Amino acid sequence: MSGGSGPRQRVKTAKGRKVSSTRWLERQLNDPYVKKAKAEGYRSRAAYKLTELDQKFGLLKGVKAVVDLGIAPGGWSQVVRRRSPAAKIAGIDLLPTDPIDGVAILQMDFMDDAAPDALREALGADAADLVMSDMAANTVGHPQTDHLRTMALVEAGMLFATEILRPGGAYVAKVLAGGADNNLVAELKRHFTTVKHAKPPASRKDSSEWYVIAQGFKGRLRREALKAGQSPFCMLHP
Numbered sequence: 283m284s285g286g287s288g289p290r291q292r293v294k295t296a297k298g299r300k301v302s303s304t305r306w307l308e309r310q311l312n313d314p315y316v317k318k319a320k321a322e323g324y325r326s327r328a329a330y331k332l333t334e335l336d337q338k339f340g341l342l343k344g345v346k347a348v349v350d351l352g353i354a355p356g357g358w359s360q361v362v363r364r365r366s367p368a369a370k371i372a373g374i375d376l377l378p379t380d381p382i383d384g385v386a387i388l389q390m391d392f393m394d395d396a397a398p399d400a401l402r403e404a405l406g407a408d409a410a411d412l413v414m415s416d417m418a419a420n421t422v423g424h425p426q427t428d429h430l431r432t433m434a435l436v437e438a439g440m441l442f443a444t445e446i447l448r449p450g451g452a453y454v455a456k457v458l459a460g461g462a463d464n465n466l467v468a469e470l471k472r473h474f475t476t477v478k479h480a481k482p483p484a485s486r487k488d489s490s491e492w493y494v495i496a497q498g499f500k501g502r503l504r505r506e507a508l509k510a511g512q513s514p515f516c517m518l519h520p
């Protein structure tokens with residue numbers, strides 16, 4: 283997507299406004315995805331990242347139950363709702379999210395021990411077809427710390443996905459530049475038949491975010507079977 287209509291808008295630095303805030307405002311005003319989101323009734327330009335990932339990977343095809351980790355302000359769930367009007371959707375965020383028709387929204391920390399059960403209950407389905415995470419840890423400006431904190435969210439999302447997905451289901455998560463690290467990719471490959479990375483066009487070029495897309499969930503691994511050296515796959519959600 284390029285350009286957008288009309289001349290580029292400039293924002294004057296107001297008294298008390300930081301230069302970085304002025305730049306952010308200017309970028310928002312001139313961003314074609316921001317304009318499109320406004321025109322099409324999406325709460326965030328992030329909606330187009332999921333739309334583009336869906337176009338490339340068919341993530342939303344036929345989904346009946348979806349979990350949205352880091353739902354606020356709600357763009358991704360709006361996309362799912364429009365694509366699959368009957369799908370059950372449950373989302374979680376630290377921040378409040380305005381209601382979305384038919385979406386169960388929890389305001390809590392996904393890293394809280396109680397979050398997985400609360401989400402399962404909110405979803406109201408035995409299993410999900412898709413777990414999507416657009417969660418981003420608040421950056422502290424120390425690259426290693428930021429990377430570790432984001433990876434902790436991706437890993438926690440993966441663990442949750444392996445407990446709630448039906449066989450064949452998918453997990454998509456935001457990761458930082460360089461993608462998921464080798465250990466995480468190896469772990470994802472144990473659980474999913476394909477693992478890919480993508481940066482949708484709507485993701486800003488100067489942002490370090492990428493997405494990891496894991497599809498074809500193999501089914502829950504049965505820990506006892508693994509220990510006993512038997513076939514580890516146990517289809518708990520046929």
Ligand SMILES: C[S@@+](CC[C@H](N)C(=O)[O-])C[C@H]1O[C@@H](n2cnc3c(N)ncnc32)[C@H](O)[C@@H]1O
Nearest residue numbers: 326328352354355356357358375376392416417
């Ligand atoms: C980029 S935004 C998500 C945008 C959303 N996909 C949309 O389309 O509107 C990332 C969200 O992740 C949330 N988040 C970060 N860490 C979280 C955590 N531990 N638990 C729940 N939400 C978290 C943030 O509060 C933030 O709202």
